[in-house]
Amino acid sequence: MSETNTxxxxxLVGCGVVGGATATLLTRDSEILRGRCGTRIDLRYIVDLDHxxxxxLGLDESLLTADLTAALDDPDVQxxxxxxGGITTAREITEQALRAGKHVVTANKALLAHAGPELYAxxxxxxxxxxxxxxxxxxxxxxxxxxxxxxxNRIDALYGIVNGTxxxxxxxxxxxxxxYDRVLAQAQADGLAEADPTLDVSGEDxxxxxxxxxxxxxxxxxxxxxxxxxxIDKLQLMDIxxxxxxGYVIKLLAIAQRQGxxxxxxxxxxxxxxxxxLAWVSGPxxxxxxxxxxxxxxxxxxxxxxxxxxxxxxxxxxxxxxxxLWPKLFAQLALWPDRCESANQLPIEEVRSRYYxxxxxxxxxxxxxxxxxxxxxxxxxxxxxxxxxxxxxPSDDLATIVITTHVSREGAVRSALARCGELPTxxxxxxxxxxxxxxxxxxxxxxxxxx
Amino acid sequence: MSETNTxxxxxLVGCGVVGGATATLLTRDSEILRGRCGTRIDLRYIVDLDHxxxxxLGLDESLLTADLTAALDDPDVQxxxxxxGGITTAREITEQALRAGKHVVTANKALLAHAGPELYAxxxxxxxxxxxxxxxxxxxxxxxxxxxxxxxNRIDALYGIVNGTxxxxxxxxxxxxxxYDRVLAQAQADGLAEADPTLDVSGEDxxxxxxxxxxxxxxxxxxxxxxxxxxIDKLQLMDIxxxxxxGYVIKLLAIAQRQGxxxxxxxxxxxxxxxxxLAWVSGPxxxxxxxxxxxxxxxxxxxxxxxxxxxxxxxxxxxxxxxxLWPKLFAQLALWPDRCESANQLPIEEVRSRYYxxxxxxxxxxxxxxxxxxxxxxxxxxxxxxxxxxxxxPSDDLATIVITTHVSREGAVRSALARCGELPTxxxxxxxxxxxxxxxxxxxxxxxxxx
Numbered sequence: 001m002s003e004t005n006t007x008x009x010x011x012l013v014g015c016g017v018v019g020g021a022t023a024t025l026l027t028r029d030s031e032i033l034r035g036r037c038g039t040r041i042d043l044r045y046i047v048d049l050d051h052x053x054x055x056x057l058g059l060d061e062s063l064l065t066a067d068l069t070a071a072l073d074d075p076d077v078q079x080x081x082x083x084x085g086g087i088t089t090a091r092e093i094t095e096q097a098l099r100a101g102k103h104v105v106t107a108n109k110a111l112l113a114h115a116g117p118e119l120y121a122x123x124x125x126x127x128x129x130x131x132x133x134x135x136x137x138x139x140x141x142x143x144x145x146x147x148x149x150x151x152x153n154r155i156d157a158l159y160g161i162v163n164g165t166x167x168x169x170x171x172x173x174x175x176x177x178x179x180y181d182r183v184l185a186q187a188q189a190d191g192l193a194e195a196d197p198t199l200d201v202s203g204e205d206x207x208x209x210x211x212x213x214x215x216x217x218x219x220x221x222x223x224x225x226x227x228x229x230x231x232i233d234k235l236q237l238m239d240i241x242x243x244x245x246x247g248y249v250i251k252l253l254a255i256a257q258r259q260g261x262x263x264x265x266x267x268x269x270x271x272x273x274x275x276x277x278l279a280w281v282s283g284p285x286x287x288x289x290x291x292x293x294x295x296x297x298x299x300x301x302x303x304x305x306x307x308x309x310x311x312x313x314x315x316x317x318x319x320x321x322x323x324x325l326w327p328k329l330f331a332q333l334a335l336w337p338d339r340c341e342s343a344n345q346l347p348i349e350e351v352r353s354r355y356y357x358x359x360x361x362x363x364x365x366x367x368x369x370x371x372x373x374x375x376x377x378x379x380x381x382x383x384x385x386x387x388x389x390x391x392x393x394p395s396d397d398l399a400t401i402v403i404t405t406h407v408s409r410e411g412a413v414r415s416a417l418a419r420c421g422e423l424p425t426x427x428x429x430x431x432x433x434x435x436x437x438x439x440x441x442x443x444x445x446x447x448x449x450x451x
Numbered sequence: 452m453s454e455t456n457t458x459x460x461x462x463l464v465g466c467g468v469v470g471g472a473t474a475t476l477l478t479r480d481s482e483i484l485r486g487r488c489g490t491r492i493d494l495r496y497i498v499d500l501d502h503x504x505x506x507x508l509g510l511d512e513s514l515l516t517a518d519l520t521a522a523l524d525d526p527d528v529q530x531x532x533x534x535x536g537g538i539t540t541a542r543e544i545t546e547q548a549l550r551a552g553k554h555v556v557t558a559n560k561a562l563l564a565h566a567g568p569e570l571y572a573x574x575x576x577x578x579x580x581x582x583x584x585x586x587x588x589x590x591x592x593x594x595x596x597x598x599x600x601x602x603x604n605r606i607d608a609l610y611g612i613v614n615g616t617x618x619x620x621x622x623x624x625x626x627x628x629x630x631y632d633r634v635l636a637q638a639q640a641d642g643l644a645e646a647d648p649t650l651d652v653s654g655e656d657x658x659x660x661x662x663x664x665x666x667x668x669x670x671x672x673x674x675x676x677x678x679x680x681x682x683i684d685k686l687q688l689m690d691i692x693x694x695x696x697x698g699y700v701i702k703l704l705a706i707a708q709r710q711g712x713x714x715x716x717x718x719x720x721x722x723x724x725x726x727x728x729l730a731w732v733s734g735p736x737x738x739x740x741x742x743x744x745x746x747x748x749x750x751x752x753x754x755x756x757x758x759x760x761x762x763x764x765x766x767x768x769x770x771x772x773x774x775x776l777w778p779k780l781f782a783q784l785a786l787w788p789d790r791c792e793s794a795n796q797l798p799i800e801e802v803r804s805r806y807y808x809x810x811x812x813x814x815x816x817x818x819x820x821x822x823x824x825x826x827x828x829x830x831x832x833x834x835x836x837x838x839x840x841x842x843x844x845p846s847d848d849l850a851t852i853v854i855t856t857h858v859s860r861e862g863a864v865r866s867a868l869a870r871c872g873e874l875p876t877x878x879x880x881x882x883x884x885x886x887x888x889x890x891x892x893x894x895x896x897x898x899x900x901x902x
Contacts, residue, residue: 029603029744032605033602033603034785036784036785037783037785139747141749144592144595149592150763151484151767152480152767219486277732280731292590293480293759294476294762294763295590296754296759297753298590298591298753300750301748302749302750308744312601313600315603315745316603324779328774328775332457332488332774333488334488335488
C-alpha cells in the first residue's frame with residue numbers, strides 16, 4: 001500500500017521474556033506491521049547462549065545462534081536489539097554494535113542510567129543512534145512524548161509510577177489492608193515479583209528510569225548517583241491507613257521538579273491526593289505525569305512491564321530507525337545528555353514539600369507543646385495535627401499523633417524529627433512520608449486567556 | 452548545541468485563541484524551542500482579516516497581514532498553519548497552500564473528518580504533508596501514539612473522551628447533582644461552553660475526532676456520515692444518579708471497536724465502571740484509551756482544548772515537519788485513509804453492548820412479567836432489575852424500574868423498547884443508555900507468558 005517499501009535487517013541479542021515477545025511480533029505478527037507501515041523488518045539472527053525459551057515459542061530454528069560476531073559482520077543487519085540486561089555484557093555488546101555501524105535498540109534502563117551519555121557519544125561518532133522507548137514504562141510511548149509531542153514545552157515537573165511490582169504491592173496493601181511482607185510473598189507466588197525483589201522494591205529501578213526521563217524532560221545531564229532513593233520495603237500498613245483517612249493514596253513516585261535554578265530528583269513512597277489522576281493507577285500499571293508550560297498536565301498510562309508491552313516499544317523503535325525517523329531525531333535534538341550541561345541536582349535537604357509525620361508519644365500534658373516548639377524553631381508550619389485512635393498503640397500510657405505540614409524544607413523536617421526523637425516523651429523513631437500536591441499548571445500565563 | 456541547525460519559515464493563517472497562542476510560542480517562547488531541539492522556526496506572516504487579538508497579545512506588528520497570496524508566494528515559507536476553522540474557507544486555504552508546495556499544519560477536525568482523504572491525496576501529489584496532531588485532543592500527542600509508538604499493534608478498540616465542554620458538563624452534573632440546563636448555563640457564563648454549544652453537546656465534534664482517530668487506529672477509511680451520534684443534551688439527572696448507584700459514571704465516549712470483520716463507530720453518553728481509568732477523567736480534561744494486541748490498555752490524558760495546549764500540538768507538528776520527520780511518516784505509513792480500504796462500518800443495530808434501561812410503569816402485579824416476556828422474545832438477557840425509590844416518580848400508582856442487560860444486539864434492545872413503549876402499563880418512553888465494560892486485553896495470547 002505504501003509508496004516506499006523499506007526493508008531493515010535486524011539481529012536480536014537476548015531471547016528472554018521480552019526478547020521472545022519481540023521475535024514473536026517480528027515473525028508471527030509481521031503482517032500486522034506490514035499492513036500498518038509498509039516497512040519490512042527482516043529478523044535475521046536471534047543470538048543467545050541458551051535457546052530453550054526461543055524453542056518453547058516455536059521460533060524459526062534457522063535464526064538461532066550463539067555467534068554475535070556473525071550478526072555484527074552481516075552488512076544486511078542495520079539494527080541490533082540488545083535485550084541481554086545487566087550492565088557489563090550489555091555494554092560490551094552495545095559498544096561493539098555501535099562501532100560496527102549498527103543502530104542499537106534497547107530496553108536496558110540500568111545501562112542507560114549509568115552510561116547513557118558515553119554510549120550516545122559513541123553512537124554519534126559512528127553515525128548511528130540508540131533508541132530506548134522500551135527502557136521506561138514498557139509499552140507507554142513516553143520517550144516519544146518527551147522528544148517529540150511535547151517538544152515546545154518547558155517541562156516543569158515529571159511524576160512517574162514506573163515500577164509495576166511496587167505499584168502492585170502498594171495497591172494490594174491499600175485495597176486488602178495487608179502488610180508488606182504478606183503482599184510481597186503473594187506477589188512472588190503469582191510471578192509478579194522477582195525471587196530477589198531488591199532492584200524493584202528498593203526504588204533503584206525507578207531511579208534508573210527517572211534518570212533517563214528527567215534528562216530528556218529537562219535537557220540536562222542527570223547523575224544517577226545523586227538521585228535520592230527510598231524504597232517501599234520499610235512502609236508500615238498503619239501509615240498507609242492513616243494517610244487514607246486523610247484523603248491520600250500511597251504511591252512509589254519517581255519525581256523530577258524544577259526548584260529555582262535547580263532540579264529536585266527523588267524516588268519515594270509518597271502520599272498523593274485521592275483526586276490526582278496518578279492515585280487511580282493501580283495494580284501492575286504504570287503512568288507518567290508531565291507538566292509542560294504550554295500543555296499543562298498530560299499523563300501517559302499503560303503496562304510498564306511484561307513481554308508483549310515492552311516488545312511493542314522495542315519494535316516501534318526498530319520501525320522508527322528503519323523509516324529513518326529516530327536517527328534524525330537522535331542527531332538533531334538538543335536534549336541528549338551527552339550534549340547538555342549537567343543538571344544542578346539539589347541535595348535532598350533542599351527539597352521543598354509537604355510532609356506526613358507519625359510519632360508515638362507519652363499520653364500526658366505538655367507533649368504537644370514540646371513538639372510544637374521544635375517545629376516552630378525549625379520554621380516548619382503545621383497544617384494539621386490529630387491523635388487518632390490506633391489499635392496498634394502498644395500501651396495505654398502512649399498515644400499516636402499524626403502531623404501534616406505546610407510546604408517545608410526537607411532538611412528542616414529531618415532536623416526537627418531528629419530533635420523530636422531525642423525528647424524523652426517521644427518513644428519511637430518518627431515516621432515521615434512526603435505529600436505530593438498537584439503541580440500548579442502554568443498554561444494561563446501572561447498573554448494567554450482561557451478559551 | 453545540536454549538530455544540524457534547521458531553519459523553517461512559517462505562515463500562520465487565523466489568529467484567534469489557538470493562533471494567538473501558537474504565535475506566542477513561536478516568538479515569546481522561541482528560546483525554549485531552540486534549547487530543546489536546535490530547530491529555528493521563523494514565523495514570517497500572521498494572516499488574518501482582523502488583527503485585534505494579535506495586537507492584544509502584543510505580537511510583532513510587522514508580521515500582521517491580510518494578504519495570504521504574499522505568504523504563499525514566499526519561497527522561504529515551508530509550512531502554512533491553518534487555524535481558520537470551519538470547512539469552506541479553511542479547505543480553500545489548505546488546498547491553495549498544498550498546491551503551492553507548502554506543508555500544512557492544522558487543528559481543523561471538521562475539515563479532516565469531512566475531506567481528509569481528498570486533502571491527503573492533494574498533499575501527496577504536491578510532495579508535501581498535512582500534520583494534524585492538534586485536531587484531536589488538544590495537547591495530548593495521540594496522533595503520534597497511533598502512527599508511531601503503537602505501530603506494531605493491531606488496535607482492537609479505542610475509547611475517547613474528546614470533548615472538554617461535554618466532559619465538564621457531565622462531571623458537574625455528577626458531582627453537583629444539578630440538571631443539564633443549569634450546568635450548561637454556568638459553563639457558558641464561565642466561558643467553558645460556547646454561546647451556541649450545539650457542535651459540542653450534540654456529539655458532532657467528538658464524531659469528527661473519532662473519524663480521524665479511528666482511521667489511523669484501524670488503517671481504514673472511515674465515513675463520518677455513517678458514525679452514529681448521540682449528544683448529552685437529552686440526558687436526565689435521574690439516570691446519572693441511578694447509574695451512579697449501580698457503580699457507573701456517565702461519560703460522552705467516542706467509541707471505535709472491532710466486531711468480527713466490521714467496525715462499530717459511535718459517539719454516545721454511556722455508563723462506564725467507576726474503576727475504569729476513563730471514569731476518573733473529570734472537568735475539561737480529555738483522555739483516549741487504546742487497546743492494542745501487544746500493549747494491552749494504554750491511555751493518554753490531558754487538556755483537550757484551550758489556546759496553549761492546542762498550540763503546543765501545532766508547534767510540535769511544525770517542528771516535526773521542519774526536522775523532516777512527519778513528511779517521511781506521512782509518505783511511508785500505510786494508515787492514511789486515502790490509501791486504505793473503506794471500513795466495514797456496522798449499522799448501529801448490529802452493535803453488541805450492555806444496556807441500562809429505565810421505565811415508568813404502572814405499579815401493579817404482572818407488569819414485570821409483561822416486560823420480561825418482551826425481553827425474552829427479543830433474546831435479551833437481563834443482568835439486574837430493580838425498582839428504586841425515586842422521588843421524581845409522578846404518582847403513587849406508578850413505579851420506576853431500572854434494568855441492566857447482558858451483552859445484547861442494539862437492534863434487539865431498540866425493538867424491545869419500542870414494544871414495551873406500546874404496552875398500556877408502560878407510561879413514558881423508556882430511557883436507554885449503553886454500558887461500556889473494560890475492553891478485554893489480548894496481551895497474554897498464544898506463545899506469550901506473563902512475566
